[in-house]
Amino acid sequence: MSPEPSLPTDTADARAAKAQAKKRRAATKAETRAEARRQRKQATAEARSPSGEAGASGSPDGPGAQAHAPGSTGPAAWRDRMVDLWMRRVHPVLDVVSPIGWAVLAVAVFCWVLGLGLHITEMNVVALVLTMPLVIAGLFVLGRANYAVTLDLQTHRVVVGTRAVGRIEVANPTPRPILPSRIELAVGSATAQFMVPRLPPDAEHEELFAVPTKRRAVLVVGPVRSVRDDPLSLMRRQVTWAKAQELFVHPRTVRLDEAASGFLRDLEGTPSSDLSSSDIAFHALRDYSPGDDRRHVHWRTTARTGKLMVRQFEETRRSHVVVALDNLAAHYASDDEFELAVSVAASISAQTVREEKELTPFTFDARQRTGTFRRLMDDYTVVDPLKERFSFHELGQKATDLAANASAVMMVVGSHTTARELNSAANQLPIGVMAVAIRCVDDAEVRRSAIGALDVVTLGSLDTLARALRAVGR
Secondary structure, three states: OEOOOOOOOOOHHHHHHHHHHHHHHHHHHHHHHHHHHHHHHHHHHHHHOOHHHHOOOOOOOOHHHHHOOOOOOOHHHHHHHHHHHHHHHHHHHHOOEOHHHHHHHHHHHHHHHHHHHHOOHHHHHHHHHHHHHHHHHHHHHOOOOOOEEEEEEOOOEEEOOOOEEEEEEEEOOOOOOEOOEEEEEEEOOEEEEEEEOOEOOOOEEEEEEEEOOOOOEEEEEEEEEEEEEOOOOOEEEEEEEEOOEEEEEEOOOOOOOOOOOHHHHOOOOEEEEEEEOOOOEEEEEEEOOOOOOHHHEOHHHHHHHOOOEEEEEEEEEOOEEEEEEOOEHHHOOOHHHHHHHHHHHHHHHHHHHHOOOEEEEEOOOOEOOOOOHHHHHHHHHOOOOEOOOOOOHHHHHHHHHHOOOOOEEEEEEEOOOOHHHHHHHHOOOOOOOEEEEEEEOOOOOOEEEEEOOEEEEEEOOHHHHHHHHHHHHO
16 A cells, blocks of 8 residues: 655646547537437438338338438438547547657658658658657557546545545456556646556555645546556557546634624524513513413412412514625635635534524525535535625625524625725614624734624634624623
8 A cells, every 4th residue: 555645736647638638528529419410310311201111011121211221321421420430440549649749740751751752861760760759659558458446535525724535446357467557536637646556367456645625625536547658758548447526625614612602692582572472581470361371370479469460471583693705806805815704604604503593694696505514515615706896785685685584694704895885785784683794804813893883803813703703792
């Protein structure tokens, strides 16, 4: 078992793999168009042919059917046959030659033509010198290997800063040995390479790898390809054995303690002005009225006053927290500042879910799912800064439209968000809603201010979020 290889940020193999993938997509589209043309011509021929020409026996498999089979003659049939021949036979062979190989081949052909045509011995020598590496490169890529490859990620979801560990298992299911080869694993724009030794029949080889997760992203791990090429990279033959898998790198979050999340608990059971005869918030005692539930009779007061007294309650409402993330790129001074804002919004949302409060998280262009904690973090993973310009008051208006009965609105913004913009967004919120704006500023100290009824908290690190929210809870 070999040590964990490092993943290069970018390599020539990665760029070549991208070019090969682009060629394969173009070839697939051409094949699809050819198949569609064949189907259309077949349908047209069937529509034009009389019903009696299907064959003397009336069977579609008779001689008449063979004579009138669509695509059997004509220019369209020749074109379809050429496309099929190109896709099945010619294109796979030409695709093996690298751009460097094509350049060497072109120069070699030019030298051969010039040398043989003008009888220049020096040009013939140059052509021969260029031809020999191409022939040797062809020997390197000849043959084929049958592998059984398994790509296994330990987990498909990690947090920024933790490594995702996986393994590649290469087995030889054939009864004959397989020569050493190179295995490539694509990870985003980078490519990791593993050397597979000679495998006897039914032998296996395992490689462990670790994916560094420095930033929030959705990484595509795979596919796994076996590569055979020559030392000069004139020809390159690769075969895909395992499909790509997605790896979600969730934003970093912090767990908020009881004091930090007190602003959420204070909203739980906030009484309204409506009175009720059956709820959990005790309000007062009153005289018994016919029809009152006798379970609510307060017997001690009844014994003291000599008349029936019943308990009266206030209706309460459950806290509903809205987390509005400002994802306008113009409002942030740097990418790190935006990542801090995403982590702050994700941390508050995660704490709200843990406390089983109703949650509505959203950005200018999307709304995050709250069905499960994993879906919530997946949606925060794909949040990107917007280049478009929006009026900031739309953030407050969207909060009102999505959660008209919200009890708290937490707006997470950047350092370039102005006080006027914050005030315009706060003015769109319903009266009585607890509104807090959290400004994320690089390396800033925790401080609290106010813009009208809007509490504004500034922080410069995710680790200070709990202390910042304690100030709001006071």
